[in-house]
């Protein structure tokens with residue numbers, strides 16, 4: 001009997017057995033499932049090469065893996081070769097700005113922000129905007145920022161939290177021709193962004209809910225536009241041989257902060273417990289103590305991509321508000337309860353994650369090349385000043401990041417957003433959250449950096 005035939009013969013039985021196991025677990029019992037005494041061909045999660053090293057993957061201890069902090073660069077000990085002559089047409093330094101709490105607060109420009117960007121533009125000093133925000137197409141967000149700040153910006157120097165998802169479209173591990181589930185603050189808009197990136201089959205939670213409202217038995221979630229599913233939903237009793245003609249989700253993408261946490265959590269948990277992403281099935285490998293990670297997320301379930309891990313952010317309310325990181329924590333908490341304590345495997349992007357800084361550095365390098373050219377007199381990029389308001393994301397990310405190009409990333413914290421000296425609940429600036437410099441606002445940040453580069457008095 002070939003492995004595939006064994007799978008076909010056993011999978012239906014396994015689903016029933018494991019539905020019972022799941023019921024037991026949902027009643028709070030610790031349950032170790034069985035593989036029904038059969039060999040089972042577990043699928044391998046499609047992992048795009050770009051993301052293979054993403055952090056927050058559980059270690060043997062079950063705790064997320066953390067990259068050791070590199071710490072801030074020394075402010076008072078800059079490299080020997082500084083920024084050249086003030087006004088040098090090809091400066092060897094550049095800036096990366098966070099947006100909320102640095103350039104804007106509650107959608108209004110922070111004093112000095114527009115002036116700072118205009119100075120940099122006028123002096124050919126490259127900069128990009130790197131935000132953990134998202135949920136809108138890049139072009140719309142850039143148009144909006146250009147209007148608010150009165151400084152012309154382009155998508156060439158703009159990275160929002162989900163921009164790196166573009167890299168998951170093409171290539172042998174890409175999802176271009178696969179089926180993906182997207183969610184966020186406005187799932188329909190997230191679908192539009194995903195289609196624009198090049199993904200071809202993009203579903204939202206509303207599509208699934210509309211196809212089978214029993215999947216979420218409480219009051220209906222916020223009504224959303226929806227589209228018919230390309231294939232019907234499977235059930236736990238669907239024979240394995242029929243699964244190819246039923247819906248299969250190959251990856252889950254959270255673009256920005258979801259609103260319907262309950263529906264989204266239900267569907268994501270269902271998929272992470274499914275057999276190979278077939279919504280409505282339940283993997284027979286779940287809770288098998290003989291398997292790595294007790295068989296959880298070990299049966300070709302779709303990878304879960306999250307775009308931003310900020311627990312809090314600076315909004316109109318006087319205290320910080322929950323961000324997408326709070327949704328991650330909720331997912332991880334529910335997953336722990338479902339699985340008897342397993343850590344949730346997920347791939348997290350956005351600041352402070354290294355992959356996002358590497359992506360931003362590539363965008364910055366391309367932008368710098370467009371701006372300064374590659375001719376004589378254009379040396380390498382020596383320093384990047386990361387100006388942010390959040391010690392846990394902007395600062396920690398810059399401190400953690402080790403540039404493959406040997407560029408130093410200098411973290412500069414401003415006090416116009418999440419963090420302020422003496423503010424109730426303000427993070428302690430220790431470890432990887434300790435910036436190279438703390439200043440009042442973005443203008444002071446630019447001035448301090450220029451001074452460090454030997455451009456003092458220019459701005």
Ligand SMILES: [Mg+2]
Nearest residue numbers: 098100101389
């Ligand atoms: Mg911010």
